[in-house]
Amino acid sequence: MTGIEELLLSRIRDVQDYPEPGVTFKDITPLLADPAAFTVLTDALAEISVRSGATKIVGLEARGFILGAPVAVRAGLGFIPVRKAGKLPGATLGQTYDLEYGSAEIEVHAEDLSADDRVMVVDDVLATGGTAEASLQLIRRAGARVAGVAVLMELGFLGGRARLEPALEGAPLEALLKV
Numbered sequence: 001m002t003g004i005e006e007l008l009l010s011r012i013r014d015v016q017d018y019p020e021p022g023v024t025f026k027d028i029t030p031l032l033a034d035p036a037a038f039t040v041l042t043d044a045l046a047e048i049s050v051r052s053g054a055t056k057i058v059g060l061e062a063r064g065f066i067l068g069a070p071v072a073v074r075a076g077l078g079f080i081p082v083r084k085a086g087k088l089p090g091a092t093l094g095q096t097y098d099l100e101y102g103s104a105e106i107e108v109h110a111e112d113l114s115a116d117d118r119v120m121v122v123d124d125v126l127a128t129g130g131t132a133e134a135s136l137q138l139i140r141r142a143g144a145r146v147a148g149v150a151v152l153m154e155l156g157f158l159g160g161r162a163r164l165e166p167a168l169e170g171a172p173l174e175a176l177l178k179v
């Protein structure tokens, strides 16, 4: 394990049986509270985004906003919020999906994406892959291309990578940590 991986992993707190029995919740708030670790994380995700040739960063509500916004600024790219249904004021495209716990719908302002855009999706956790898969569907329906998906951590035992694979259509899924 690299020093960066060790630092990031050491700042993630496991919370047992949250939000429901049997789930181990990966809490990133200790990492956000540590400026050195947060900077390392932001720089790593920004480097992945720049290397991919992305023109925009999509962040997935809510933790994907916390990571995606500084990544966009660091990479010199625009930031597009993908929000839970009913939160965006303009004309939206929506997509429903299943979660590790429950189901949900996300939306985007399609007018903020164009055919010239290559979009990097940034989030904290890839679990079942449902949220990321839905975001890729939204990006393509909005007429843009997918540069990839970049997450802090992948929960390997939930099989999100395999679920996401077809929707990636060859674009990379980059996880800084695999747990």
Ligand SMILES: O=P(O)(O)OC[C@H]1O[C@H](OP(=O)(O)OP(=O)(O)O)[C@H](O)[C@@H]1O
Residues within 6 Å of the ligand: 060, 061, 062, 063, 064, 098, 099, 100, 104, 123, 124, 125, 126, 127, 128, 129, 130, 131, 132, 160
């Ligand atoms: O791979 P999946 O099974 O789809 O799960 C991963 C998603 O779940 C969490 O978000 P959540 O919907 O809990 O929202 P939050 O960020 O507002 O807590 C996490 O931040 C990812 O977006």
Ligand SMILES: Nc1ncnc2[nH]cnc12
Residues within 6 Å of the ligand: 023, 024, 025, 026, 027, 100, 125, 127, 128, 155
């Ligand atoms: N186990 C988990 N920990 C943190 N975020 C999640 N999102 C989906 N599953 C999660």
